[in-house]
Amino acid sequence: MRQNPARRTALLDAAIDVLAGEGSRGLTLRAIDKQAGVPTGTASNYFANRDDLLAQVMRRTRERLTPDPEALAETMKQAPSHELVAELMRQLLTRMRNDRAGNLAMLELRLEATRRADLNAELSGFLTEENREIVDYHVNAGLPGDRTGVALLYFAMSGLLVDDLTAPALLEPYPIDDLIEQMVNRLLR
Template sequence: MPQRGNRRELLADAAIEVLAREGGRGLTHRAIDREAEVPEGTTKNYFPTRSALFLAVARYLAARHTEALDALCAEIPADVSSEDITALYAAMLRRMATSARSQFLALFELHLEAVRNPDVREALSAITEANVDTAVQLHSAVGRRISRRGAGLLDAGMLGVALSMLSLPEDLVSDLGLDDADGLARALLALGSPHGGPAIGVLRDAAG
């Protein structure tokens, strides 16, 4: 029999897949039981209400995300360059549409729930805080300054691009250049620049 903590993680992972595939309306106790291949009623024993389900998934995603970024920041090499940072953000953009697709689809469903659920809103704020803190640390590591507002703009841009990549027709995504992870990373990083000039220049290049 799995440990209680492991069972909670199993159910949370299953809930992510259900959210990604069926949306918020499809997030039911029975759907998670089926996805996790556990006896019917298992999910309800751990999370009695749908509100508790949403909150558990939000907290689980936030904890995993924060842990991953903490590990990333702890391993920043001494010789990291601005080009490395750009490549990292480009890789993040690619993951949003590939290996992390389910997580981001679930995240968008959670953002919709957060509009009406203050507890979920609070849980998701930890993800934004971690993204902002990481952006500040990465820029500092290459001798560049980015304010928390600039880092927040970068985070909002990344999330917006992910939403467009996952929800728009593929031909439109391609036509708009939203599948150009490298170009998008340069443009989004420039948005957080303390000087408007470079950002405008990069965006002009991307728009060309």
Template sequence: MPPQPNLERRRALADAAIEVLARSGVHGLSHRTVDERAGLPPGTASNYFRSRDALLEAAARRIVELHETEMRAANARSPVPADAGDLVELIALSLYGSATGHRDRYLAIYELSLEATRRPALQETLDRIGRATLDVTVDQHRALGLPTSREQVQTLITLFGGALFTLVTRPPAEVSLEAARTLARAAVTGALSEAGGTG
């Protein structure tokens, strides 16, 4: 069944909010700028998201939704990792794809993360999203047959976020798959070292 019009409109507005955040930062985000970016009549965003906090939360949730959808698709296409080297490559490809194909999306989430330090409600939302993302990622590791513990997966997520920040905030021309591999290798080594790796 195709998405309902209401859901499609909410996603379009959240996507527009992500673009505004990436280009203009949190201070450039308003219902008006989202309507303009989405090409929708004035007042549309405020009809769907009554407050600015609701708009920020919608953008955060949409970023995670898109990321998790793409991770599941990538995992389905990839061979099952046999060892830590395969996991490095899987993470490197995800880092590179995120930093090159979806740079705006991750610039937006870093804007939201900084804003959350000043908005407790947004911080609570990001914390809830973080816990849900951990659950999804653990499930993905299990589906791939990886013996990583929940703690190791959490460490990988943390290190992935830092590595992605490094790539996303570089000039796009300086981002390479080899740089992503170097960061992925350091993340996997760091996360798995205490328990002896994945095999």
């Protein structure tokens, strides 16, 4: 397997674009090569098989969707409050909207994981760990709410993000900022 990290990242970003645009069935090594603008056969030098490709795409989507540590540190200078949590949720929504392809790819990976046991195991483990880290971060930062409330907020925001991404008209009657504030205030007592 090739070890050029920049090329691997470019191929993974191309794979995310293909997955977001064409779905799982359109995700082929040839399609990745075409999207990345590299010679045919390049992607096959970087991914051992489809399971390896999907696992690496999953990890790359999470890298792309993770908040910038400096921006997060700046936001976290505020005193712990419901308002701060609402701001963090608004920033999350903005990040998700700014990387629509990454989010659509992640939804495709979730669907693909229902049909691929190995991917399901890896994705479930990955998301479980991510959820634990988010809850731990929230509680350790002294933000309002207990572990269950934070978990409920995570699941509620996940649903809101999916609707915002796939059926935004559903949310049109509700100002998003108000929804976020209500979720935070009701779930984090």
